[in-house]
Amino acid sequence: MRQISIELFTELLATHESPCVSLYLPTHQKHPDNAQDAIRFRNSLRELESLLAEKHDESQVRAMLKPFNQLVGDLEFWNHRTDGLAIFCSPEKFEIVELQRLVEELLVVADTFHTKPLIRILQSADRYQVLCLNRQEAKLYEGNRDALEPVELTNVTATISEVVTSGRSPSTQPVGSYGKRSGEGGTVTHDGHEPKTNAKEADVLKFFRAVDRGVLEHHSRPSGLPLLLVALSESQTQLRRLSDNPFLLADGIKVDPDSLSVDELRRQAWKAIEPFYLARLQDLKEKFGDAQARQTGSGDLSDVAKAATSDKVATLLVEADRVIPGVVDRTTGAIHPADSATSHVDDMLDDLAELVIAQGGEVIVVPKERMPTESGLAAIYRY
Numbered sequence: 001m002r003q004i005s006i007e008l009f010t011e012l013l014a015t016h017e018s019p020c021v022s023l024y025l026p027t028h029q030k031h032p033d034n035a036q037d038a039i040r041f042r043n044s045l046r047e048l049e050s051l052l053a054e055k056h057d058e059s060q061v062r063a064m065l066k067p068f069n070q071l072v073g074d075l076e077f078w079n080h081r082t083d084g085l086a087i088f089c090s091p092e093k094f095e096i097v098e099l100q101r102l103v104e105e106l107l108v109v110a111d112t113f114h115t116k117p118l119i120r121i122l123q124s125a126d127r128y129q130v131l132c133l134n135r136q137e138a139k140l141y142e143g144n145r146d147a148l149e150p151v152e153l154t155n156v157t158a159t160i161s162e163v164v165t166s167g168r169s170p171s172t173q174p175v176g177s178y179g180k181r182s183g184e185g186g187t188v189t190h191d192g193h194e195p196k197t198n199a200k201e202a203d204v205l206k207f208f209r210a211v212d213r214g215v216l217e218h219h220s221r222p223s224g225l226p227l228l229l230v231a232l233s234e235s236q237t238q239l240r241r242l243s244d245n246p247f248l249l250a251d252g253i254k255v256d257p258d259s260l261s262v263d264e265l266r267r268q269a270w271k272a273i274e275p276f277y278l279a280r281l282q283d284l285k286e287k288f289g290d291a292q293a294r295q296t297g298s299g300d301l302s303d304v305a306k307a308a309t310s311d312k313v314a315t316l317l318v319e320a321d322r323v324i325p326g327v328v329d330r331t332t333g334a335i336h337p338a339d340s341a342t343s344h345v346d347d348m349l350d351d352l353a354e355l356v357i358a359q360g361g362e363v364i365v366v367p368k369e370r371m372p373t374e375s376g377l378a379a380i381y382r383y
Helices: 006-013 035-053 058-072 116-122 199-223 233-242 262-293 301-309 348-358
Strands: 020-026 084-090 093-099 106-110 128-133 138-143 148-151 177-181 188-192 227-231 313-319 326-328 335-337 362-366 377-381
Touching: 006 093, 006 116, 006 199, 006 348, 020 035, 035 058, 035 106, 058 084, 084 116, 093 116, 116 348, 116 362, 128 199, 128 262, 138 199, 138 262, 148 262, 199 233, 227 233, 227 262, 262 313, 262 362, 262 377, 301 313, 301 335, 301 348, 301 377, 313 348, 326 348, 348 362
Parallel strands: 128 227, 313 362
Antiparallel strands: 020 084, 020 106, 084 093, 128 138, 138 148, 177 188, 313 377, 326 335
């Protein structure tokens, strides 16, 4: 199981063997609401079986359904859900993705994965991560101004017990001695003394170093999100001295993280993150203004679509909750508007976002009041 990240999103956009199944489900964290999640999932599987059977033989259908069916009776899986779930399956791939925001129930069987619901989650400008750290364990959360959810620490040392050297008694192990003469002509006695960094402290530093390295490699770098440290002052100082994480914010919350409820943690975290968030949006707005003045940026949908197909878009700002019905031709950049009243119509903003991300550009979903244009998009070009 993975968290959504740019790396994973790019993997999903790549070419995969058909059929490509994309299943989105809203899920629940607590009983009794989560009892309905497995039921919805079984209903979706019946629909999926029917859709696959239209174009594929029985053996292919059975092979595609096998990993889905293994989840049906997995109580541990269904009892530990977040706000949303996405599953992507092709003949060579099966990926379960935890989502921190609610998604609408959706099943798509096509020649490519359906990734548009991920864009508004993945690229929202208010997302951040929180590292809660003490001398015994580390916990990671991801959220926005409205919600904060725990993140599974994938391939990351989470407790000090994972790094403590066995067979050592840190509290009683001296590393040196000095002589002290007792009176004129007296005997020399030797007193053990603690080193500047004793064995117990060495284990703590080793633990912090492992946490920093693991979070950077498996969470910060893949997500690109700012990281807020919540820890007591001494732990803040120790981690920062050895940290190589460029996403770690300079100011953290100096408190024992265990003393905060998740909701209080979210409230304090957003208070710390909001100035960073607002400064980032202001910086993007100014960069777009400069680019527009130099004719290396645009807020015109037709111009941006053509630039995107030519791999010219470095940064694309998209207005949150804005939908421009239609389709963007990914070869020519031509736009084909659609009637907003038509059901199941594509969104050209999402088409552009997918295209820009696939080419290594940056997409940022921005609230309406912070957008520098009225068109719903703003692009900064590479040249």
